[in-house]
């Protein structure tokens with residue numbers, strides 16, 4: 001594996017998704033209805049992973065060649081997923097569509113380790129900033145991002161056409 005294949009997110013391991021990951025990832029999402037209630041206003045649907053696999057930014061400028069979806073593993077166990085879009089919304093800015101750890105992996109510094117692994121991996125490919133949206137009420141994620149130096153850029157109001165049930169804060173960090 002070369003340096004660029006996947007970010008180094010020790011103690012977890014990241015690799016590109018394969019078909020057999022679908023079932024355990026969907027099960028992981030279904031194990032945390034509270035997150036989906038918080039962000040989408042409803043529990044996870046049966047095609048939650050499929051929606052993630054096909055999700056691209058709404059403006060149509062980016063394609064699947066710019067989308068990087070990784071599974072995070074703790075040994076053989078599924079520990080989470082990360083979804084990234086390259087050069088969105090502008091060149092050299094990467095967009096973190098989702099970082100999600102399975103509930104038993106949380107609160108042990110692993111989310112922070114994943115973010116730090118992403119910074120290096122993205123920088124190595126010429127990215128100079130990481131942008132993301134966080135639901136206003138997601139206290140743990142907001143704490144993590146604030147303590148990692150992400151800065152508020154703008155807010156997005158709820159919009160059912162893009163499954164946005166709550167106000168989302170757009171944050172960005174230079175790499």
Ligand SMILES: CC(C)(COP(=O)(O)OP(=O)(O)OC[C@H]1O[C@@H](n2cnc3c(N)ncnc32)[C@H](O)[C@@H]1OP(=O)(O)O)[C@@H](O)C(=O)NCCC(=O)NCCS
Nearest residue numbers: 099100101106107108109110111112134139140141143144
């Ligand atoms: C958000 C997420 C990736 C963070 O990963 P994590 O491994 O749980 O986070 P870490 O343990 O690395 O760090 C979390 C920080 O938040 C703090 N924290 C924990 N619970 C908190 C709470 N309820 N309110 C505020 N801060 C909290 C922790 O103390 C820690 O800060 P510290 O290192 O200064 O002590 C993970 O919790 C997750 O997958 N959540 C569900 C999905 C999600 O919300 N994704 C983000 C979408 S934008």
